[in-house]
Amino acid sequence: MKIELRKVKISELTREYEDHGEVGVRGFGGKLNIRPAYQREFVYSGKQRNAVIETVRKLFPLNTMYWASSGDDYELMDGQQRTISICQYVSGDFSVLIDGSPKSFHNLAANQQQQILDYELSVYVCDGSDSEKLDWFKIINIAGVELSNQELRNAIYTGPWLADAKRWFSRHNPPAVQEGRDKLVNGSPIRQDILETALDWLSTGKIEQYMDAHQQDADADELWQYWQAVFAWVKRVFPNQDSARVRLMKGLPWGRFYNAHKDDKLNAAELERRIVYLIEDDEVESKKGIYAYLLSGNEKTLNLRGFDEKTKQAVYARQKGICPVCAKRFEFQQMEADHVIPWHRGGRTSAGNCQMLCMPDNRMKGGK
Structure with missing residues (x-):
């Protein structure tokens, strides 16, 4: 050179x-x-x-x-x-x-x-x-x-596919962020954030492999049609997208949700009822996690409220350090707080619904 x-x-x-x-x-x-x-x-x-x-x-x-x-x-x-x-x-x-x-x-x-x-x-x-x-x-x-990482990828995989993809996902106010889609995704089209998001979702994280395989394609229609399908599904399943809801929905991995649940039988009215209930539930500390929870059932996305130190100390004293599962005595630091009645069955994070379990029994219970 x-x-x-x-x-x-x-x-x-x-x-x-x-x-x-x-x-x-x-x-x-x-x-x-x-x-x-x-x-x-x-x-x-x-x-x-x-x-x-x-x-x-x-x-x-x-x-x-x-x-x-x-x-x-x-x-x-x-x-x-x-x-x-x-x-x-x-x-x-x-x-x-x-x-x-x-x-x-x-x-x-x-x-x-x-x-x-x-x-x-x-x-x-x-x-x-x-x-x-x-x-x-x-x-x-x-x-x-x-x-950015995507700008570097663009340098490596330049070609007709990229030129067409930038028409949809880059530039100023491209089609990809129109019709309200800009309210649900983070990032700048100019800095290639939207293109990177679309590629990440469609390729399930294998962006370089996808760009390499399609570098010489005449167009990026597959990516553009996928992007439209994702947000059409979001609109059908979660039609309430007022300003308050958008604050919870913005930036969520909608493409990954679509990939995993597009064929699920989901009732929009029932989901809306449950969203309202969960928003009002003070046990749910991560309101943005509501959508992932409704689709996956994983309570961890809700970041449910835990027992405070004062409650744990009081319950430990009440139990005299005895684990109610194995009936053995443990030091405080060897035990963990647990809901007697779990949250999904209506249990609350209160002293009356708290028990201290030894770590092995609590982990075993949590793994069931």
Whole structure:
């Protein structure tokens, strides 16, 4: 692999700069692909973007950028955020404060404009195989903002499948987070969180294997149809999605629930009745765990209220340290509090419903 250091003036970088959104962003006389398929969207804040322009104006050194040769053209590997910041400013897309007043590039004096256009960027140009360039990309990362795991995967498995998947799951406000789905999932489409979530659910955690197998597929229809099926099922099974419920539902692993329970015979009205009951039950400390409990029956998801230390000490004294199961005496630290009548049969976390069991008997009871 050959790597060469070049000096590129801003006037050269911004020549024929065009931003066509999802279609692509190009500069350097149309020869530089500023946003290749594996690159992130523009994520710099206004403060970071303005700092780039301030650095250029004061002739301070800007961090080195990295391009990869692609035939007669180039792909930008590292430095997209700084590159787009510069190109947008020269194109007049935003202003920065200069001497207390907002100034766009076109409002600068001629000598100030020329100073910016003459600024030289340090660019390493890499020429090698695709695998070498992608390995290099993983190493250098994105200066200033670390790549997420999914963004790194996108660098490795770039191809027609990824390009189509990003149409559904990435960009600004993609279809994947429309129609209320954004209320139920966490993360940013721009940072590839939604794409990662969809892949995690469909592949049951084997994201790399799935992307490798489908890298050259013409489209990502399977993933998009799966995503729609998951949320259609959620809407059918749990139709009450008002603002209070959404706070409990947001961020739950709906795809994993769908995978395990999509064929279960679930009655939405009965589930709603039980949700209301569980929300009102002060024994249930994890209200977000209600949905997992109703589907799996695992009480641990509810984080049921436990006996406090005062109650445990009082019951231990009442029993004189004797375990009621094996009738043997134990030290306090060798025993655990247990519900005489379990929660699912109406038992409450009260002193009258507490017994102290030795650890072996309590663990044996819990395992039944």
